[in-house]
Each structure stands twice: as structure tokens, then as C-alpha cells.
Amino acid sequence: MKLTAALLLAPLALAAAAPKPNAHISYDGYKAYRISSGQNAASIRNKLAKFAAVQFNNFNFNPNQALDVAIAPDEIPAFEILGLSTEVMSQDLGADIAQEGPLASYERVSAQAVPSLTWFNSYHAYNDHITFFNDLQAAYPQNSEIFNVGKSVQGRNIFGIHLWGSGGKGSKPAVYFHGTVHAREWITAKVVEYITYQLLVEYNNDTAVTAILNNYDFYILPFVNPDGFVYSQTSDRLWRKNRQTRSTSSCVGTDVNRNWPYKWELPGGASTNPCSETYKGQAAGDTPENKALVNFTQTLANGKGIKLYIDWHSYGQYILLPYGYNCQARAANHARQNSLASSVAAAIAKPYGTRFTYGPSCSTLYTTTGSSTDYLTDVAKSELAWTIELRPTSSSGNGFVLPASQILPSSVEQWEGIKYLLAAM
Incomplete structure (x- = not known):
């Protein structure tokens, strides 16, 4: 559910648009930072938004205290000169994903036998x-x-x-x-x-x-x-939402756990932005x-x-x-x-x-x-x-x-x- 500490935040540019069929998103060399924001989260988000190279996702434990960002290798120098108060959460997101290991084949015991x-x-x-x-x-x-x-x-x-x-x-x-x-x-x-x-x-x-x-x-x-x-297994390991498309947006996916028909209409606990990880649906x-x-x-x-x-x-x-x-x-x-x-x-x-x-x-x-x-x-x-x-x-x-x-x-x-x-x- 959470996007805190090391990770593993897909940049907004990756989360927003679907890749080409059979394309695979690589996080090799991506560096994850936690930006200390305190009560200045809005101003920091605005600063990042004006800096076109930096794509970020701010859905964390407490966005009033910190923002987590994932930066592509060629954008790291430009990000670091912004002078924000940061902590490096992951030196290489791709390496973290590799530690998970490959998908294993299922070894069936025999018909009607309890799996191992x-x-x-x-x-x-x-x-x-x-x-x-x-x-x-x-x-x-x-x-x-x-x-x-x-x-x-x-x-x-x-x-x-x-x-x-x-x-x-x-x-x-x-x-x-x-x-x-x-x-x-x-x-x-x-x-x-x-x-x-x-x-x-x-x-x-x-x-x-x-x-x-x-x-x-x-x-x-x-x-x-x-x-x-x-x-998440074939294209983007860090994909969160479903794969629903909307005629009103090029962004893909709705958060099924923000879509239940109870207190859905209340503000503050989900997003109305189709590109958001917590998009609640129409x-x-x-x-x-x-x-x-x-x-x-x-x-x-x-x-x-x-x-x-x-x-x-x-x-x-x-x-x-x-x-x-x-x-x-x-x-x-x-x-x-x-x-x-x-x-x-x-x-x-x-x-x-x-x-x-x-x-x-x-x-x-x-x-x-x-x-x-x-x-x-x-x-x-x-x-x-x-x-x-x-x-x-x-x-x-x-x-x-x-x-x-x-x-x-x-x-x-x-x-x-x-x-x-x-x-x-």
C-alpha cells in the first residue's frame, strides 16, 4: 500500500502512460530519495513541477513530512543541484528488484497430491x-x-x-x-x-x-x-492499479481500493487525477x-x-x-x-x-x-x-x-x- 522509505516509487511519467505491448520498464540505475518537506510539501511539489526533468509521486506515509521520488540515472545531477534536503533511500531500484529473484516454475507433485x-x-x-x-x-x-x-x-x-x-x-x-x-x-x-x-x-x-x-x-x-x-510481472514490477482505460485520459488504471461505494465521495483520501496511484475512478x-x-x-x-x-x-x-x-x-x-x-x-x-x-x-x-x-x-x-x-x-x-x-x-x-x-x- 505505502510508498515510503526505499521505494519504490515509479516516476509519474512511467506510472501515467502504458508502455507499448510487451515493453518492459527497467528501473536499473534509478535512485530513490526521500525529501524532507515538513509543512512545505506544497511548495516543494511546485518546485519539482517547474523542473521538467524530475517526475515524482508523492503518495507516502505522510506527505506533509516527506516526499519520495525516483530519479532516472541521467536526471540525477540536475535533481541534486536543486539543493533539497534529501536522504538516499535506494542507490539502485533495479538492483533491489533483482534481489527478489526470478519467477520459479511450479513443480507439481502428482494429481490430487498436496502441493509441496x-x-x-x-x-x-x-x-x-x-x-x-x-x-x-x-x-x-x-x-x-x-x-x-x-x-x-x-x-x-x-x-x-x-x-x-x-x-x-x-x-x-x-x-x-x-x-x-x-x-x-x-x-x-x-x-x-x-x-x-x-x-x-x-x-x-x-x-x-x-x-x-x-x-x-x-x-x-x-x-x-x-x-x-x-x-506487474510482465511489464512494470511497481504497477499498483487495475488496467482500466478511460476515454477522458491517456493514463491507465484505477485504485480498486479507493473505488468501493462507501465514503467514496469524501475528499482527501483518494485522488480524482487519473494519473495518480490512488485514482478513485469517475x-x-x-x-x-x-x-x-x-x-x-x-x-x-x-x-x-x-x-x-x-x-x-x-x-x-x-x-x-x-x-x-x-x-x-x-x-x-x-x-x-x-x-x-x-x-x-x-x-x-x-x-x-x-x-x-x-x-x-x-x-x-x-x-x-x-x-x-x-x-x-x-x-x-x-x-x-x-x-x-x-x-x-x-x-x-x-x-x-x-x-x-x-x-x-x-x-x-x-x-x-x-x-x-x-x-x-
Whole structure:
């Protein structure tokens, strides 16, 4: 979700316009800076805007305190003579991306066999993710099924996997997970896959997991922005939005997590500029992805109800509670949510000591409007509705391109937190 610390900000010129088909955007030699702005953010943005060579994106943790910019190699000297107060966050964005490692091939065990845990040693192509889920479901056909909620802009299925326990399919309140709404946040898919894997593999083997799956129906959508994810793998590793075009602009993409039809119209938590990373769309819920998600969400809400919703993002290590649209607003059950978040953070820390900050989304991080968690809280009436920002911290040099060596540790610590939450809520 965030664009802080090292990274990894695509220059506005790259984010705004789509490259030619099959073109690949390289960040080799790009240098990332954090510009200290304090209360002078507007004047600094104006200064940069007048300097034509510098393209920047200012969607960070707190744009009143800092602006993050990515500068092409041949523009670095001109940028540095501006005399701004800066900190170098990355010497070479391309080198940071290379540390992520190549996409690995999926090694299938055999038909109807449980996929190997080696899946979590590497990142994989989108089609391999589809095969992984199909194989995982085929190994547990009695308590799982693959489903689709709709189509993306480019016609890909927005698919999910439904898990259930001894009560039978659809008999219990819903636990509902979303991953990869922001395309470049690859670690989110891996984490929700690991949680899915553990729920199925440990059912009837682990008493606590068996009780969890007997108490809830799980609906897990690992790629709610499949087009953007594919584009981030084939053309621009740092692509965030969907791939929707608009007749009124040459810029591509809408932020699906600013497009939900609740508090969408409020200013300050999203952008009306089609070139912005947080572009909210022309109307509430006007992306095909959001239409599909809203319809499915309401189906769950009108059925057995939604007990827990989590929208998985990276990065920063946060557990974010309602609300995003107003920094003073609190959910009716805020005290209980906050207490649970504190205990979940403690459980996450047990394997490796990783620390997560928790609190209401707006006051803890920044204002968001048209977000899924606010919609799930007030419209779909989910008892708990959280955003979890995964590794690394906002001060880390990795950001969105988390090395593959951190996939399994990130997944293990989240599983510890989720096991606690599912048993305690």
C-alpha cells in the first residue's frame, strides 16, 4: 500500500502512460530519495513541477513530512543541484528488484497430491498460482471448492477458494480474505496461500485448526486485481492499479481500493487525477473488479454474515482497524477490535520478533476513502474488518520487492497471528 522509505516509487511519467505491448520498464540505475518537506510539501511539489526533468509521486506515509521520488540515472545531477534536503533511500531500484529473484516454475507433485511447501521458496507466475490452487483444492475435494466472483477489466476470472468444516458448505459465518488488490504487493498472495494451505493440511490433524474450520466458512480471494498483477510481472514490477482505460485520459488504471461505494465521495483520501496511484475512478464502484467484489460481499453479508474480513497489503507492518475515511471515527466495537489486534501483534512477534503497529487506519497511517474495510464495517456489517500491511517496516530498503527468502517467514508469522485471532474472536 505505502510508498515510503526505499521505494519504490515509479516516476509519474512511467506510472501515467502504458508502455507499448510487451515493453518492459527497467528501473536499473534509478535512485530513490526521500525529501524532507515538513509543512512545505506544497511548495516543494511546485518546485519539482517547474523542473521538467524530475517526475515524482508523492503518495507516502505522510506527505506533509516527506516526499519520495525516483530519479532516472541521467536526471540525477540536475535533481541534486536543486539543493533539497534529501536522504538516499535506494542507490539502485533495479538492483533491489533483482534481489527478489526470478519467477520459479511450479513443480507439481502428482494429481490430487498436496502441493509441496517448496512453493513458498519463490515467487511464481500468475498461471502457476491458478494451478497451485486447483491442485490444493483437488487434494481436499470434500471441504473445498474453487469459485469465481466475476471478471476483471481484461476478462480474467476473479477466483477464490471456499473452505468449510463438519457443518457442511455454507453453514457457518464467513471469514473473508482479499489479496493483491495492489498489483505490486506480491507477498500478499503468498501469505493468503500459506494460510489456506495450513487450514486444509492441518484440518483433522490439529485440534485448534479443526475447531476453526468447523466454526467458519472461509472465502479466500488471492488476486482481486489479476490484470494488474500480471502486468506487474510482465511489464512494470511497481504497477499498483487495475488496467482500466478511460476515454477522458491517456493514463491507465484505477485504485480498486479507493473505488468501493462507501465514503467514496469524501475528499482527501483518494485522488480524482487519473494519473495518480490512488485514482478513485469517475464514480463509486465503477471498476469491473469492484462491482464483482461488492456483489459477492453482499451475498456473504445476506447469508450467514461476515465474522472477519482482512485485506492483505504491503508494506509497513501494521494491523489497521476501521476507519480510514475519518481520523476521529471509531467502530462501535473498537475496544474489542483494538484488544484483539494487540494480542494478534504479540502472536505475530513470537516466531521471529517481528513487530506490528496496530490502531485505526486513518489515525495510525493516513486517510483513505472508498476503501474495502470501511465498506465491510458499515455496509456489509462485518464484525471485524482489518487491513494488514505485511513486511517490511516503512524504514526498510526492500518495500514492495520483498526478497523471496522472506516469503516463508512472513507467512509463518501471519499464520501464528491468524490462528490466535480465529480462536479468540
